[in-house]
Amino acid sequence: MIYPRTTFIIVLLFFIISFTFACGGDNSSDRPSGQADSPEATLSEFELEHGIGPVTERIELSVEFDPDLVEKGRNIYEMKCEMCHNMEGRMVGPALGDIMERRSAEFVMNFILNPSGMVREHPVGQELLREYMTAMPFQNVQKDEARAIVEFLREYNELN
Numbered sequence: 001m002i003y004p005r006t007t008f009i010i011v012l013l014f015f016i017i018s019f020t021f022a023c024g025g026d027n028s029s030d031r032p033s034g035q036a037d038s039p040e041a042t043l044s045e046f047e048l049e050h051g052i053g054p055v056t057e058r059i060e061l062s063v064e065f066d067p068d069l070v071e072k073g074r075n076i077y078e079m080k081c082e083m084c085h086n087m088e089g090r091m092v093g094p095a096l097g098d099i100m101e102r103r104s105a106e107f108v109m110n111f112i113l114n115p116s117g118m119v120r121e122h123p124v125g126q127e128l129l130r131e132y133m134t135a136m137p138f139q140n141v142q143k144d145e146a147r148a149i150v151e152f153l154r155e156y157n158e159l160n
């Protein structure tokens with residue numbers, strides 16, 4: 001009579017103990033607190049403000065616009081950007097008429113030169129992709145061409 005009861009209690013104790021250990025054990029595999037996996041945590045201050053891509057330093061912008069550079073930028077813009085961007089109002093992508101007020105020249109260049117990286121790794125890019133739901137493709141634009149587009153957008157912003 002006493003035998004099965006003891007067995008029952010031992011089995012019960014075994015379950016209680018292993019259950020307690022299992023629960024306690026789980027915590028040990030948790031990542032240490034304070035280790036966030038948001039992209040902000042891994043980006044440098046420069047990248048947060050000026051984007052991720054081949055432009056890693058501030059570039060020099062003259063006060064006067066360079067008319068040749070503006071013209072070069074306008075041509076590339078009309079060929080490679082206008083199908084998706086308006087100056088005023090959204091199209092496939094956001095309006096760019098006031099982009100030079102909203103973003104730095106380096107940010108705009110990095111977006112042109114590394115659009116997929118920007119929407120994958122940068123919080124602003126991720127937010128834009130959520131909003132526009134189309135990923136801007138790399139348009140095979142070289143760094144000096146991206147600089148020319150910035151000059152064109154700077155002048156547009158100034159004159160309009």
Ligand code: HEC
Nearest residue numbers: 080081084092093094108111119128129132134135136139
């Ligand atoms: C196929 C459509 C498409 C083309 C072509 C395109 N873009 Fe975009 N662009 C987008 C979309 C959509 C976004 C929003 C981010 C995203 O979803 O990838 C964007 C975002 C941007 C941004 C960031 C805007 C912000 O608010 O920060 C800039 C700058 C930009 N584009 C400039 C350009 C330039 C310059 C060109 C031409 C070289 C160009 N884009 C070509 C669709 C396009």
